[in-house]
Amino acid sequence: MDFSALALSQPLLQVLEELDFKVVTPIQAQSIPVLLQGRDLIGQARTGSGKTAAFALPILEKLQLQQRRLQALVLCPTRELCAQVAGEFRRLGRRLPGLQILVLAGGQPVRPQVNALEKGAHVAVGTPGRILDLLQREALDTSRLATVVLDEADRMLDMGFREDMERILGATPLIRQTVLFSATFPPTIEAMSRAFQKEPTRVTVVEAEAASDIQQLCYACAPEAKTEILLRVLRHHQPNSAIVFCNLKATVVELTRALAAAGVSADGLQGDLEQSERDRVMAKFRNHSTRILIATDVAGRGIDVEALDAVINFDLPSQPEPYVHRIGRTGRAGRRGLALSLVTLADERKVVDIEDATGVTLERASVDALPPADPKGGVSLKAAWETLCISAGRKDKMRPGDILGALTGEAGGLSAAHIGKIEIQDHLAYVAVSKDLVRVALQRLREGRIKGRKHRIDWVR
Structure with missing residues (x-):
């Protein structure tokens, strides 16, 4: 199936074409039409099957962008997965004007998240513990949620989040779309589906x-x-x-x-x-x-x-x-x-x-x-890259091009071939540099400026 066969708006189809999403994966083909109709769904699919796009695209399709209020909530077991899911929402929704996606996860100060919620957002992606904390602070308004997604639901249960998940779902509108994705289907998942979903469509991608x-x-x-x-x-x-x-x-x-x-x-x-x-x-x-x-x-x-x-x-x-x-x-x-x-x-x-x-x-x-465990005269298993951390991120308007430019421009003087992946987080950025040039890169970033400003630069050991 081609994505153009799905009932998606032109901005989303344009982004899918730009990202070279050509063929719909099995989980997407079975899930997207159901979710676009507003029905509940319980899906079984592994990591890498395209399941994030399977629920993100229908949510993005149905958002009322002119109303900057929370319309969809995605629960994930870890902060890393929250960041990945939010990143996919931003990537797929980059042609939707004014789209606001928030990550509400533990391990970060709560006050900036409260402030961001006060300004308004369309979609929140969070861990159960932090979402419950924000609900108890009355900082999170779930009264107008249209869709709630439990991603990696089995793992959230394994991590002891069952009570939190149930309390969060209990704080959402009775009339809502509830989507549950899980790699496995233990009895606890079946019980949660019976308690919180209404006649869900079951979708399984054979493992x-x-x-x-x-x-x-x-x-x-x-x-x-x-x-x-x-x-x-x-x-x-x-x-x-x-x-x-x-x-x-x-x-x-x-x-x-x-x-x-x-x-x-x-x-x-x-x-x-x-x-x-x-x-x-x-x-x-x-x-x-x-x-x-x-x-x-x-x-x-x-x-x-x-x-x-x-x-x-x-x-x-x-x-x-x-x-x-x-x-x-x-x-x-x-x-x-x-x-x-x-x-x-x-x-x-x-x-x-x-x-x-x-x-x-x-x-x-x-x-x-197999060769001997002793590496003498054998193959090295050391990495070819080192990592530098920069004390500014997405919220500080830092972009990958800014860092690359600082390293390869007149002041940095390095070749782009010696610069690896650049990862921008909310308030930090990480850049990979060739192992033999990391000291040079560290010195030049510390002595120079990025976007005209000095930043703290650390060598991540």
Whole structure:
């Protein structure tokens, strides 16, 4: 199906054409017509299936832009996912005059969010805890909400947000459109749908199909040898960008320390990190200053990184669905993906369950063919980039071109080839610079100006 076949207005169709959105994904084809009709929907789809556009486009289509009041609310489990979803709304709605999208998430001061709400917005994307806080402060007016979306609903339940979600939904109008997206369908999701939705349309994108373009290998190993085997697997496959999944926060901490000691460019993401530290870790991973990200399922939820070479299961999850959700992050945009799993004797039952659920047989790879864990004379797993942080962001009118210009202009003197991804957040910006030129870039940014102003510049270690 082509997007022009959907009942979308010309500004949205023009943006889709500009962004080179040609073919409607299965979740979009099944969801958008239902949501444009104002009906409730419960959808099952993995990360990377296009589900954000599936609910964002109908919301944008129905907004009354001349009325600067909250008309749609999207709940997400993490601040990272909130930022991604809000970014997609802004990208798809860039030809809608006056469109205002707010991120209302924890880990940030609440006062600027209250001030932004007072000025008015059309769509809010937030975490349950912060949304509930704003409701209790009577800073968030939900009386005219037309649509509420629960994105990654199963993960919000896993994180203990059930009561918050129910209280938020209870504070919205009885007559509303309720949209629920979830990667899995445990009984708690079914119960929430029955309680808060009215005759929802059920849309499911078969998960087994999601894994069809991903090479899935497993390496048999003893539990005590897993870290060594992981190092050997990394040196053999040499991913520039990979996520390693663990089942426990303690494992993330231990493994991050072990890989760093072995000379691997690695960082960890787990639930005990402060929000500023999570932002730092994710910025470095997205711009390839960190090659290997080690994460738990909960901490890793909402991570959406372009060109992910591999997903590695250091620990296999207890059920097939999280496995499929994990590996769905690799092999996108027509590229063949790679999923690697370390399997102990105790994991054999899990492997059988995964194969039965997906209809795909995991290929048994030989540990004997792997190089030694010791890097001497072998492949380096260090990153080619370093990250600089600039103390100004989107709210300060900072743009990627401003930073690129400061680095490559007369004062900076660097070549554009030595500048990597530039990421603009609300009040910070991150720029990747070639490792061998990072000290030069740091000095020149500190000595110079960006848009005529001095800013604090930090080297993000």
